[in-house]
Amino acid sequence: xxxxxxxSGVTDAQITLVEYWKNRRADCGRVMRTDIxxxxxxxxxxxxxxxxxxxxxxxxxxxxxSRMRDSLGEDPRGKSINEVSGIDVDMFTQTLSxxxxxxxxxxxxxxxDHGTMSWxxxxxxxxxxxxxxxxxxxxxxxxxxxxx
Numbered sequence: 001x002x003x004x005x006x007x008s009g010v011t012d013a014q015i016t017l018v019e020y021w022k023n024r025r026a027d028c029g030r031v032m033r034t035d036i037x038x039x040x041x042x043x044x045x046x047x048x049x050x051x052x053x054x055x056x057x058x059x060x061x062x063x064x065x066s067r068m069r070d071s072l073g074e075d076p077r078g079k080s081i082n083e084v085s086g087i088d089v090d091m092f093t094q095t096l097s098x099x100x101x102x103x104x105x106x107x108x109x110x111x112x113d114h115g116t117m118s119w120x121x122x123x124x125x126x127x128x129x130x131x132x133x134x135x136x137x138x139x140x141x142x143x144x145x146x147x148x
Contacts, residue, residue, distance in 0.1 A: 007105050011118045013044055017137055018105045021122045029103065033124040033133050047139040050124075051081070051096055053132050058082075059096055068138060099123040100131045109141070116142045 009015030024035045038045060050063040061076045061084070069075050076084040081092050099106050099121035107120035118141045126132035 007107050009105075009107065009120070010109050011141060013047075013137065013139065014107050014118060014120045017041065017044060017120055017122065017135075018107075021105060021135075030125045030131070031122070033126055033135075036124070036135060044137060047137055049136045049138070051134050051136055052126060053096065053100060053134075059093060062133070071140070095119065095121045096134050096136075099134050103131055107137075115140050 007018065009018045020041060021031055024031045026032070026035075033050070041048065046065040046067040048063075048065045049061055049068055051059050052062050053059055059081045061079055061081070064075060064077050072084060072086045074084070081087055081089055095106060100123050103123055105120065105122050107118075110117045110119065118137070118139050120137040122135040122137075123131050124133040124135055
């Protein structure tokens with residue numbers, strides 16, 4: 001899997017969220033988690049999660065939108081991504097790391113057996129002052145039966 005630092009979005013939701021993230025950047029180019037206003041992105045909240053990387057390198061869900069909770073069949077808040085069934089752990093970990101490593105949005109659209117997934121990772125500076133959190137957007141944008 002390869003990533004580009006110039007990702008600006010494919011779907012309307014991705015484009016809107018990337019633009020919002022870019023507009024929240026401070027002069028240093030970083031976005032604090034506290035700079036994200038949930039009311040401004042409320043149309044997308046149900047598909048947004050916040051994942052925090054611990055100092056030990058573990059990725060834990062801090063916040064999870066209702067669509068993701070419904071698709072997983074559980075509320076993964078506080079859990080490591082390794083503890084949650086229904087997540088492609090390798091892909092999720094790679095995308096989180098890529099966003100945090102380069103400090104830029106990454107995303108794409110993936111064809112799956114059950115339909116097309118839109119995903120986006122927006123790096124955030126946590127309370128520790130480092131890139132340690134990622135605002136994730138994951139949404140099933142079409143089902144195979146929708147395209148027949």
